Amino acid sequence: MLWLTSISRSPAFIAALTQVCSFVAVFLLIIVFPEQKLSTFEWAMLQGALAATISFRCKMPSWWIVIHLIFMPALAATLALSLSPFWFCIGFLLLVLIYGKTYQTQVPLYLSSQEVTKALISLLPKQRNFSFIDLGCGCGGLLKNLSQMLSNGSYYGIEAAPLPYLVSKLRNIVLAPDNTIKWGDFWKDNLAQYDVVYAYLSPVPMKSLWEKARQEMQPGSFFISNSFLIPGVLPEKSITLNDFSGSTLYMWRI
Numbered sequence: 001m002l003w004l005t006s007i008s009r010s011p012a013f014i015a016a017l018t019q020v021c022s023f024v025a026v027f028l029l030i031i032v033f034p035e036q037k038l039s040t041f042e043w044a045m046l047q048g049a050l051a052a053t054i055s056f057r058c059k060m061p062s063w064w065i066v067i068h069l070i071f072m073p074a075l076a077a078t079l080a081l082s083l084s085p086f087w088f089c090i091g092f093l094l095l096v097l098i099y100g101k102t103y104q105t106q107v108p109l110y111l112s113s114q115e116v117t118k119a120l121i122s123l124l125p126k127q128r129n130f131s132f133i134d135l136g137c138g139c140g141g142l143l144k145n146l147s148q149m150l151s152n153g154s155y156y157g158i159e160a161a162p163l164p165y166l167v168s169k170l171r172n173i174v175l176a177p178d179n180t181i182k183w184g185d186f187w188k189d190n191l192a193q194y195d196v197v198y199a200y201l202s203p204v205p206m207k208s209l210w211e212k213a214r215q216e217m218q219p220g221s222f223f224i225s226n227s228f229l230i231p232g233v234l235p236e237k238s239i240t241l242n243d244f245s246g247s248t249l250y251m252w253r254i
């Protein structure tokens with residue numbers, strides 16, 4: 001029953017339900033008022049407006065309102081292009097390969113900047129060996145750059161989405177062969193063996209991840225989060241960077 005509760009609370013499920021409800025409402029309107037001669041696109045706009053209103057009333061984050069507003073009109077416009085279903089299938093497969101289970105984890109793919117690499121280099125030990133893991137290592141660029149600039153570290157990455165994992169694995173095999181890249185779920189990995197754990201995820205997993213880090217990581221090791229704070233836990237240090245997203249690195253000592 002727990003899985004049912006967690007699915008029903010997931011934003012993707014709420015979004016799908018919102019679209020279904022507004023679709024049913026518009027469908028009923030079409031049946032009840034058959035004399036209304038709106039075009040398919042106009043009905044689609046009406047459904048978009050209805051879904052956006054439901055989303056607003058349910059206090060969903062603002063981006064959902066925009067997505068609901070344009071989803072059905074965009075669908076109607078795309079169908080009017082009469083593209084082969086093959087392209088939709090390819091597009092869907094690409095999204096699955098790039099984003100994996102983002103609908104579940106609520107952590108999409110975006111990459112750490114070069115400024116982050118430089119800031120991490122300034123924080124990591126220079127005189128002694130250390131182990132570093134990037135939780136959800138994306139395309140592996142951060143690990144490759146770090147290992148090329150700071151050779152006294154052992155670098156590990158774990159990634160769940162298939163295509164970023166493959167890019168990360170190949171890139172590191174060729175350019176940083178000592179790095180270890182695994183395909184999998186970091187919640188199943190034990191963090192005890194790492195001196196530094198780096199995460200660039202989203203606000204959603206931060207509370208549970210902190211619990212995991214506190215239980216598994218060794219005293220004196222470091223947990224660094226790019227951009228996302230742990231609710232209610234002040235970082236020991238924070239560094240604001242001058243990159244495209246204005247990232248801030250937050251650092252906690254276990």
Ligand SMILES: C[S@@+](CC[C@H](N)C(=O)[O-])C[C@H]1O[C@@H](n2cnc3c(N)ncnc32)[C@H](O)[C@@H]1O
Nearest residue numbers: 107110111112136137138159160161185186200
């Ligand atoms: C914001 S990206 C960060 C990429 C990389 N760490 C960087 O800084 O450039 C987050 C990545 O975490 C991955 N991810 C999310 N949840 C995960 C999980 N439970 N296990 C492994 N990877 C996960 C996503 O697939 C995504 O590629």
